[in-house]
Amino acid sequence: MQLLSAFLFGVVFALGLGLAGMTQPSRIVGFLDVTGDWDPTLLFVMVGAVGLAGLSFPWVLRRRRPLLNPSFRLPERSAVDLRLLLGAAVFGIGWGLSGYCPGPALVSLVSGAEPVIVFVFSMMIGLLLGRWTREVWLASKPEDSTSEPERDTTPRECGQHDAVAPHPHSRRL
Amino acid sequence: MAVQAVVMGVAGGLLIGFAATGLFLFNGRLAGISGIASGLFEQQSREWLWRLAFILGLLAGGLALLAFYPQAFGPPAASPIVLVIAGLLVGFGAQLSNGCTSGHGVCGLARRSLRSAAATVTFITAGIVTVYVVKQL
Numbered sequence: 001m002q003l004l005s006a007f008l009f010g011v012v013f014a015l016g017l018g019l020a021g022m023t024q025p026s027r028i029v030g031f032l033d034v035t036g037d038w039d040p041t042l043l044f045v046m047v048g049a050v051g052l053a054g055l056s057f058p059w060v061l062r063r064r065r066p067l068l069n070p071s072f073r074l075p076e077r078s079a080v081d082l083r084l085l086l087g088a089a090v091f092g093i094g095w096g097l098s099g100y101c102p103g104p105a106l107v108s109l110v111s112g113a114e115p116v117i118v119f120v121f122s123m124m125i126g127l128l129l130g131r132w133t134r135e136v137w138l139a140s141k142p143e144d145s146t147s148e149p150e151r152d153t154t155p156r157e158c159g160q161h162d163a164v165a166p167h168p169h170s171r172r173l
Numbered sequence: 174m175a176v177q178a179v180v181m182g183v184a185g186g187l188l189i190g191f192a193a194t195g196l197f198l199f200n201g202r203l204a205g206i207s208g209i210a211s212g213l214f215e216q217q218s219r220e221w222l223w224r225l226a227f228i229l230g231l232l233a234g235g236l237a238l239l240a241f242y243p244q245a246f247g248p249p250a251a252s253p254i255v256l257v258i259a260g261l262l263v264g265f266g267a268q269l270s271n272g273c274t275s276g277h278g279v280c281g282l283a284r285r286s287l288r289s290a291a292a293t294v295t296f297i298t299a300g301i302v303t304v305y306v307v308k309q310l
């Protein structure tokens with residue numbers, strides 16, 4: 001059931017991206033082009049997306065567990081550190097250069113357009129390089145208190161974590 | 174600025190928010206695409222299957238768009254060489270910061286995460302600066 005659920009919400013997510021115009025790189029670049037012919041569409045997309053999710057997420061977190069799984073899986077890190085800011089900056093540069101981020105790029109993959117394939121391919125390589133860098137970085141700074149693995153992105157024995165269902169409010173950052 | 178684009182933007186955003194909410198309520202997972210995509214490399218993880226299912230959903234949605242709303246797709250904003258570099262940066266940066274526009278920008282902000290707010294402000298700023306610099310070249 002959870003596979004069907006994930007699939008269906010993936011479809012809806014893609015439809016949202018497409019209808020919102022987020023699969024048009026020129027719209028994204030247009031949004032980031034604040035000194036030029038500004039395209040505010042992304043702003044309205046954020047309003048819609050974060051507005052709805054912002055109202056519903058706290059409501060969902062009041063539950064002890066999700067509907068189809070034993071527990072929620074949430075990021076463990078809470079500190080704003082150099083890694084985060086550096087990574088976000090690097091991401092932003094790539095985003096500004098291409099007008100693509102992971103979601104729209106994957107959705108656009110089905111169009112078969114060569115530029116999208118090129119981007120997705122190198123994005124996957126970038127993800128791999130990022131994973132390895134993270135492991136090396138973590139390995140080299142064991143005293144870093146924020147270095148415990150992400151529950152949402154690193155392989156863990158989910159059973160151990162899921163057994164400790166977090167109190168919803170302990171996740172407020 | 175076409176009113177239609179604004180309306181479609183909000184409508185699309187609501188769908189995105191709805192999908193993120195749905196994945197969270199039903200699966201208890203955050204719809205952070207970079208994390209989901211990179212998770213495909215962890216075949217041994219219990220999370221692998223739902224991630225694959227979600228990605229397949231993205232692709233299926235893409236097919237639906239292709240069939241019924243092909244104007245959703247637009248031409249690339251850069252040359253292939255630049256796209257290669259951009260892809261590497263997007264993937265690498267997303268992993269390093271543990272998120273992207275959907276992970277931090279939508280789910281993170283919805284969770285009132287300070288980390289995600291910082292990340293979102295940072296990548297938007299970096300994007301703005303990048304577009305500006307490229308324009309000068």
